[in-house]
Amino acid sequence: MTDKTRIWTAALIIIGDEILSGRTQDANLAYLAKWLNVQGIRLKQVRVVADEMDAIAEAINALRIKYDYVFTTGGIGPTHDDITVDAIAAALGVGVVIHPEARAILAGYYKDKLTDARLRMARVPEGASLLENARTGAPGIRIDNIFIMAGVPVITQGMLASLDGKLEGGAPVLSRSVGAWTAESRVAVLLGAVEKAHDGVQIGSYPFWRDGRTGANFVLRSTDPHVLATAAEALLAELRDAGLEPVDGEI
């Protein structure tokens, strides 16, 4: 049975020079964050590292002991720059083997064209199991609390779908937004006071400038729907008392 009070945590390691060079905009972080929240798991840290053995291994070893789950994206394809499996095996001090089930999946996908390069995608750290890939042949990989996924978002999302509801988690974080056309600095004191008065609620303040006007969205977060509602009502009331016309929701 799931313990709803324990906080379950995760980290993401995004592996790829294409992200660090600015060539490619990552699209997996936000998707994973929301998916994890539905599972009752909180994304607590993300690292983007280069396609280098040491960089990947260091991140793996720092994060796998600190968080309940570690996810990686990128670097599991058939080409020379795909070194994620080797780096994670090295981090864990295990060898790399061909997973028989992965080989069978690839043989079914590529038929008589299962070249050595393609067979690279059946390589896993010793002791690993597979994550289903509904989109292309090559499966993802699970070893211990590490989930090794593809970098291409549509494939990553398919691999996460195969894990839906299967990871132990706690209570999802609920959120509610309140917006107002004001400089956040004008309401800073009352924001802090409302947060302080409602135990277990965090309030983030996110200013913006639009059409020459200054506004801010205040995002309240809590695992308790009643506390969240009470805090949101309190914030709306305080903002009205301050002479503003707040919106129940994002502006």
Added chain:
Amino acid sequence: MTDKTRIWTAALIIIGDEILSGRTQDANLAYLAKWLNVQGIRLKQVRVVADEMDAIAEAINALRIKYDYVFTTGGIGPTHDDITVDAIAAALGVGVVIHPEARAILAGYYKDKLTDARLRMARVPEGASLLENARTGAPGIRIDNIFIMAGVPVITQGMLASLDGKLEGGAPVLSRSVGAWTAESRVAVLLGAVEKAHDGVQIGSYPFWRDGRTGANFVLRSTDPHVLATAAEALLAELRDAGLEPVDGEI
């Protein structure tokens, strides 16, 4: 004089629950990466951490000794969740003080409405200097090799503009792309061979699926324009020999 052979490195710490929750898509990483490359500095690692003192301080202390420059975005506004300055001061073991010049800038910006909340934005780790903010009042902060910037992209970009050409760097990484309608696995061996044959060139392979077709872009990177051109020509020739019709550029 700038040493063109030394490799200058940087890390970015993105501070913010709004990124980790998936609410907000980061837009600073790619911009900073490209800006750094123009300065001859390579972005080698990015961490996204929560709005928590320990998380920020730990990232600062891990990265400031490892890389030439560390940039942070987020958490320097006037509200209770803006704790970046306190966390970095704690990491460095210094106090937090009101910077007189920052106070003067804010006084000029807010006139007689310089409240305590707004004055928070003049707080800096002891010993810091300021980064110009052309867009709003509150300046960014530099202390040692750490550059503390706003999270709102238009402000971040303005702060970077004020640093244009002022940081010591080496040779920018040049890149060139070659695209082909092929599964990357079909050309994996030749890709590795071309990289190996051209010292100082890295080739990244980025597959995609579009309109029901499989393609890949191959990005060659080097600081040497001649080596880069030679490697790109070699790759184009190899791909043609493999029966493909490669494109000189991204597909």
